Amino acid sequence: CHPCRMSNNRLRDCAGAIIFNEEGKILIGRRSVNKKIEVGKWQPPQGGLKVDDKEPAPEAVFREVHEEVGISREDLVLVSQLDEPIIYGRRDECPPEKTHNGQIVYWFLLFWKVNPDLARCRLDMDPTAPPEFDQLQWGTFDIITGNEG
Numbered sequence: 695c696h697p698c699r700m701s702n703n704r705l706r707d708c709a710g711a712i713i714f715n716e717e718g719k720i721l722i723g724r725r726s727v728n729k730k731i732e733v734g735k736w737q738p739p740q741g742g743l744k745v746d747d748k749e750p751a752p753e754a755v756f757r758e759v760h761e762e763v764g765i766s767r768e769d770l771v772l773v774s775q776l777d778e779p780i781i782y783g784r785r786d787e788c789p790p791e792k793t794h795n796g797q798i799v800y801w802f803l804l805f806w807k808v809n810p811d812l813a814r815c816r817l818d819m820d821p822t823a824p825p826e827f828d829q830l831q832w833g834t835f836d837i838i839t840g841n842e843g
Contacts, residue, residue, distance in 0.1 A: 705781060708799045709755035710740030713770070715810040715832060722838060723763065723817075723827030736837045739763055739826070740799060751779075751800035759804070762826045764816030769808040776801045 713721040722736045741758040743749045749757075752775070756767040783796040812832070817825040 704795045705798045706796070707743045707751070708740055708797045709743060709751040709758055710738055710799045710801045711755050711759050711804050712738050712801060713759065713765070713804045713806050715806055717832070719832035719834065720838075721763065721806070721812075722831060722833045724829040724831075726817075726825050726828035728824035729826065736831075736833065738838065741826070751775075752802070755800070755802045755804075761820040761823075762817070763830060764814070764819045765806065769806060771805040771807050773803040773805050775803065 715721075720738065722738055725732050725735050725737060727733055739759050739762040741754070741762065743751060743754045744757075752772070756770070759765050759770065760767065779798045779800045781796060781798050812830050815830055817827050817830070
């Protein structure tokens with residue numbers, strides 16, 4: 695795991711990707727048993743900004759997408775990003791060894807323009823860390839917001 699940038703209020707700076715296809719479905723992954731919290735929950739790719747490199751969020755989002763699901767930057771189009779990051783507070787179930795109290799996530803909307811086939815994805819692109827996800831699927835926002843019916 696690479697060290698992540700932390701803001702002064704102990705929030706971890708992160709970049710998140712909402713990747714969509716021509717059908718308007720979004721790419722989501724199921725958190726693997728390698729994760730200590732929220733195992734089995736569906737979420738879009740996201741992760742921390744590299745502290746050593748002073749990595750900007752737009753660079754981090756493409757790196758995280760490649761590390762977590764194996765999609766290259768060349769296959770994606772940056773459509774938009776939120777003007778302001780979203781702050782997520784830490785939940786009680788977080789392990790005590792965590793050094794942050796939540797996350798500041800800079801969200802980006804990406805279109806997968808080149809052959810958006812899940813069979814092309816790889817879940818083990820980062821050799822220094824276990825896979826974030828154990829499964830991928832195309833879904834809707836309802837799955838990640840808990841409003842699926």
